[in-house]
Amino acid sequence: MDIWQSLGGMLEVRLLCGDPNYALKQIMNLGISIFNAKPAEDGVTLQFSISRSNRKILKSFAEKKGYTLQFIRHRGQYWNIKRLTKRPVLIFGALFFLFLGLYLPSRVLFFQVEGNQTVPSKLILSKCQLSGIGFGCSREEVRSEKVKNALLEAIPELKWVGVNTSGCTAIISVQERTVQEKAQSTSGVSSIVASRDGIISSCTATKGNLLCKPGQAVTKGQVLISGYYNSGLTIQVSQAEGEVYAFTNREFEAVLPKNGQAKGEIKEVIKKYSLIIEKNRINFYKGSGISPTGCDKMYEENFMVLPGGFVLPVSFVTETWYVYETCEEAADTQDAENQLSEFAGHSLSQTLIAGKVLKAREEFITEETHTSLRGTYACLEMIGQVKQEEIVSPYGK
Amino acid sequence: MNRKRNWAGRLADMADLGEECSSVLPLIEIAGNQRVLIEHHNGVVEYGRERIVVQVKKGSVAVLGDNLELSKMTNHQLIISGLIYGVELER
Numbered sequence: 001m002d003i004w005q006s007l008g009g010m011l012e013v014r015l016l017c018g019d020p021n022y023a024l025k026q027i028m029n030l031g032i033s034i035f036n037a038k039p040a041e042d043g044v045t046l047q048f049s050i051s052r053s054n055r056k057i058l059k060s061f062a063e064k065k066g067y068t069l070q071f072i073r074h075r076g077q078y079w080n081i082k083r084l085t086k087r088p089v090l091i092f093g094a095l096f097f098l099f100l101g102l103y104l105p106s107r108v109l110f111f112q113v114e115g116n117q118t119v120p121s122k123l124i125l126s127k128c129q130l131s132g133i134g135f136g137c138s139r140e141e142v143r144s145e146k147v148k149n150a151l152l153e154a155i156p157e158l159k160w161v162g163v164n165t166s167g168c169t170a171i172i173s174v175q176e177r178t179v180q181e182k183a184q185s186t187s188g189v190s191s192i193v194a195s196r197d198g199i200i201s202s203c204t205a206t207k208g209n210l211l212c213k214p215g216q217a218v219t220k221g222q223v224l225i226s227g228y229y230n231s232g233l234t235i236q237v238s239q240a241e242g243e244v245y246a247f248t249n250r251e252f253e254a255v256l257p258k259n260g261q262a263k264g265e266i267k268e269v270i271k272k273y274s275l276i277i278e279k280n281r282i283n284f285y286k287g288s289g290i291s292p293t294g295c296d297k298m299y300e301e302n303f304m305v306l307p308g309g310f311v312l313p314v315s316f317v318t319e320t321w322y323v324y325e326t327c328e329e330a331a332d333t334q335d336a337e338n339q340l341s342e343f344a345g346h347s348l349s350q351t352l353i354a355g356k357v358l359k360a361r362e363e364f365i366t367e368e369t370h371t372s373l374r375g376t377y378a379c380l381e382m383i384g385q386v387k388q389e390e391i392v393s394p395y396g397k
Numbered sequence: 398m399n400r401k402r403n404w405a406g407r408l409a410d411m412a413d414l415g416e417e418c419s420s421v422l423p424l425i426e427i428a429g430n431q432r433v434l435i436e437h438h439n440g441v442v443e444y445g446r447e448r449i450v451v452q453v454k455k456g457s458v459a460v461l462g463d464n465l466e467l468s469k470m471t472n473h474q475l476i477i478s479g480l481i482y483g484v485e486l487e488r
Binding site: 020021024025028029031033034035036037038039048 | 439440441442443444445446449465466467468469470471472
């Protein structure tokens with residue numbers, strides 16, 4: 001059976017007749033081609049194959065002659081194909097996977113950022129998306145030069161970018177500028193000025209012209225270390241560097257209400273699930289998802305990761321809401337004062353640059369509705385602040 | 398008929414094709430000891446595993462062998478396959 005017979009479809013038949021040789025001749029005279037005819041063991045039965053198109057002719061011939069005709073089996077790929085057409089889901093699935101097999105290798109599905117130390121990968125990927133490289137984009141669309149230009153413009157911390165594709169993965173290689181390079185990039189003259197009023201306790205200049213000394217009172221904005229240095233013949237310019245510590249005076253005021261809402265026992269725990277596919281979110285719950293007041297919310301996002309560490313843009317989100325009771329609580333006067341004092345100390349330590357509180361004078365005023373603090377703090381802190389100087393050309397800017 | 402055959406035979410001779418091309422004489426082709434092709438036949442006279450006799454013009458052709466089978470049979474062509482021991486021409 002050749003390929004055309006196989007595709008056309010063959011039928012294996014058994015013919016019960018008195019004279020097989022005569023029957024063969026008659027069938028042949030009808031123009032029917034016979035294949036693989038096996039001789040009759042009993043002398044009356046013929047078994048052979050015919051083309052599917054000759055089925056009706058043979059059937060009518062057998063009926064006319066009074067022979068018994070049996071169709072034993074189907075042969076050839078035609079019947080397999082016909083069987084397949086009765087299973088559309090299977091065909092659709094096979095075609096779908098064939099399409100995926102051809103389509104997916106031409107797409108970028110994973111990203112790998114390498115060479116970055118301070119610039120987050122997320123930022124690099126988000127800027128890449130702006131230049132057209134995103135999940136599912138064509139591999140042919142990835143142009144290293146285009147991405148390089150876009151990223152260098154968007155992220156100044158980068159000095160070189162290259163994009164290569166390996167299979168379905170786009171490897172974004174970056175090189176960052178070093179700190180020295182950043183300092184060199186800032187050009188011009190800078191001085192160090194006082195950030196607030198105070199009395200200088202110590203001063204050190206590593207670069208520039210020191211214009212203050214310990215014990216000197218300075219005001220806010222006064223130049224402490226100048227970037228200009230007059231050598232007698234010429235005026236040299238530089239970026240002033242140094243440290244200036246001074247005794248300063250700070251005032252702080254804070255108010256604490258007497259009655260406040262306090263968190264009580266947890267009434268209810270609600271769990272909400274959602275699926276995020278790239279930028280699309282599918283919520284498996286009703287409502288807006290905005291938590292009510294008196295509720296703590298815990299957000300947990302689990303990304304799908306392939307073996308090898310590739311993160312797919314598909315994540316499963318679990319939000320746990322802890323709904324708690326609130327109750328009114330009146331603060332004790334001593335507690336309120338302690339809280340205010342602690343708050344003031346914490347706030348000042350956050351505000352001071354390399355400094356500490358030397359002496360504190362705090363005054364508490366307790367009223368019906370609230371307790372207030374008015375404090376004066378003697379501090380030792382660094383007051384030097386860099387100020388960029390403007391160079392004015394004698395012929396204008 | 399005789400005149401027609403002679404005319405066809407003469408034409409085949411002129412074209413240097415051989416008389417079998419005139420669709421009158423049987424053409425028998427033997428491929429090793431496994432396959433026999435007979436063209437211009439008139440049907441099967443005897444059919445068995447060890448002997449198949451095919452009727453041709455002016456006689457018959459008997460194919461002798463073992464495990465013989467009619468692989469293909471059309472109006473013009475007949476292919477016998479199996480282990481072939483011999484082919485006899487009978488008048």
